[in-house]
Amino acid sequence: MVAKGYDYIIVGAGSAGCIVANRLSADPACRVLLLEAGGSDRNFWLKLPVGYYRSIYDGRFSRLFLTEPGEGTAGRPIMWPRGRVLGGSSSINGLIFIRGQHEDFDDWERLGATGWSYRDVLPHFRKYERYRGGESQYHGALGEFEVSDLRNDNPAAAAWVAAAVEFGLPHNDDFNGATTHGVGRYQLGIGRHWRSSAASAFLRPVAQRANLTVMTGAHASRVLFSGRKATGVEWIRQGQRFGAQADREIVLSAGALQSPQLLQLSGIGPADLLRGLGIGVVVDAPEVGSNLQDHYQARLIVRLKRPISLNDQVRSPYQLAKMSAEWLFAGRGPLTVGAGQVGGAACTEYATAGRPDVQFNVMPLSVDKPGEPLHRYSGFTASAWQCHARSRGTLxxxxxxxxxxxxxxxxxxxxxxxxxxxxxxxNILRDIFRQKSFRDLWDIEVAPGPEAPGPASLWEFARRTGGTVFHCVGTCRMGSDDRAVLDPDLRVRGVDGLRVIDASVMPQITSANTNAASLMIGEKGAALVLSAKS
Known part of the structure; x- marks a missing residue:
């Protein structure tokens, strides 16, 4: 069944796709179709900031991908949840809002992504942001996406920051300012009470535009071509196949896993792979699905001597009532937190030119994974991951x-x-735990514990117990070389009328959480589409 024609078809209503839909449909003459495989984001746990603990592995809102077992994970597959709901992963993520090092984007330009240096992308970060701390050289205050400073005070988290400063790290009041180096309180993608998602910020306010059609439950199956011109999209909805024509462009914003999958299904990818499955080759593009990157974290847990962990608070009716009142009347407290409350970036002995190579994420709680009960002891967790891993995967x-x-x-x-x-x-995290401001707060290192005293045993602990930080990117790399999947304007090489605008375009993963950069890609990508139209 073929639907009516549109000017633009966008596949994926996630972080980037919602912005693209908003910006393109601002012109009443442009007919825009936005396809989303998931459903509505109207659910309390998707709105409450701390609700990501319940939603991130919930199959109603997330598609749970399994990776191949690997030596680096002790033969374990790792589950990668990706948002399958309006707002995509911005509706289920841990809310930490951090762009990454300025050098991340300068690296992109050095790697061939002309026009994507930090100086080039900063205006796009500022355009979509509504920072509650006010406008500045680094922050925007007039955009749609609300960003707030941490509004929860925990004595153990504050003590950890003090201990990290004693260790020798600088205090950093704004990780989205001049540098990410140092330690401090994270900014979060929340407003006064509720989560900021791409859907709440960019889609819901314009959902009634007559020229914007949002279709949920629509799983894209392939891009349609006339020769090498992308002309439409086919999708599956309630077991039936549908299609629509795009007169101007098709934009894939399905994410770092499903945008390359859709390209390959449509005949753009490694020729041998496609021919082996009986798919006609439109473009032999060997790097579609390569350059896969992610952040992998190892979590250290200590037991606090006093009941000042969130583990204790959630088991106290009085504390639960207090949390609810703080959130309801003041927009503060534990119900406003994300996956990390404090943290920062540091240099190991392997860092070069003083540029941080590890990121820390610290929480006054402990749990095996989101969605499971918090531990019954007074747990405190500090995790580490590499800013820029050298290893590369494939899809x-x-x-x-x-x-x-x-x-x-x-x-x-x-x-x-x-x-x-x-x-x-x-090792840095262990040293911070032993500093004066923190060492008397805990008595037992629960994980990795005394059985992991040195580098070999720490590595074994990390490979057996660590896992994803949910930051997969890079599978449709942009660049100026002929092997790049996209050119710097995010156009798919070898065809006309087709772009990819999402985290898959990153030549190199950002040093910190990836959602802020994914939103920026949507903002800049929409501007590129609009400039081509004019």
Whole structure:
């Protein structure tokens, strides 16, 4: 069944896709179709900031991908949840809002992404941001996406920051300012009470535009071509196949896993892979699905001597009532927190030019994974991950079935420097725990524990117990070389009328959480589409 025609079709209503839909449909003459495989984001746990603990692994809102087992994960597959709901992963993530090092974007330009240096992208970060701390050289205050400073005070988290300063790290009041180096309180993607998601910020306010059609439950199956011109999109909805034509452009914003999958299903990818599955080759593009990157974290947990952990608070009816009142009347407290409250970036002995190579994420709680009960003791967690792992993974379709998950091989820790850097970050965390401001707060290192005294045992602990920080990127790399999947304007090489605008375009992963950069890619990507139109 073929639907009516549109000027633009956008696949994926996630972090980037919602911004693109908003910006393109601002012109009443542009007919825009936004396809989303998931459903509505109207759920309390998707709105309450701390609700990500319940939603991130919930199959109603998240598609749960499994990676291939690997040596770097002790033969374990790792589950990668990706948002399958309006707002995409911005509706289920841990809310930490941090752009990454300025050098991250200068690296992109050095790697061939002309026009994507920090100076180039800063105006796009500022355009979409509504920072409650006010406008500045680094922050925007007039955008749609609300960003707030941490509004929860925990004595153990404050003591950890003080201990990190004693260790020798500078205090940093704004990780989105001049530098990410140092330690401090994180900024979060929240307003006064509720989560900021791409859907709440960019889609819901314009959902009634007559020229914008938002279709949920629509799983894109392939891009349609006339020769090498992308002309439409086919999708599956309630077991039936539908299609629509795009007169101007098609934009894939399905994310770092499903944008390359859709390209491969549509005949753009490694020729041998496609021919082996009986798919006609439109463009032999060997790097579609390669350059896969992610942040992998190892978590250290100590037991606090006093009941000042969130583990204790959630088991006290009085504390639960207090939390609710703080959130309801003041927009503060534990219900406003994300996946990390404090943290920062540091240099291990392997860092170069004084540029941080590990990122820390610290929480006054402990749990095996989100969605499971907090531990019954007074837990405190500090995790470390590498800012820029050298290892690269791959993604490839297994069949022509668009509902079949692709083969995802992250190839974690294929490069030895990645192992050394992560262990170096874990050693720094141990040293911080032993500083004067923190050492008397805890009595037992629960994980990795005394059985992991040195580098070899720390590495073994990390590979057996660590996991993703949910930051997969890079599978449709942009660049100026002929092997790049996209040119710097995010156009798919070898065809016309097709772009990718999402985290898959990153030549190199950002040093910190990736959602802020994904939103920026949506903002800048929309501007590129609009400039081509004019």
């Amino acid at each position: 490839a379709i297994r069949s022509t079935d668009p509902l079949d998950q692709p083969r995802i091989a992250p190839n974690y820790f294929a490069e030895e420097i990645d192992r050394k850097t992560l262990v170096g970050g874990m």
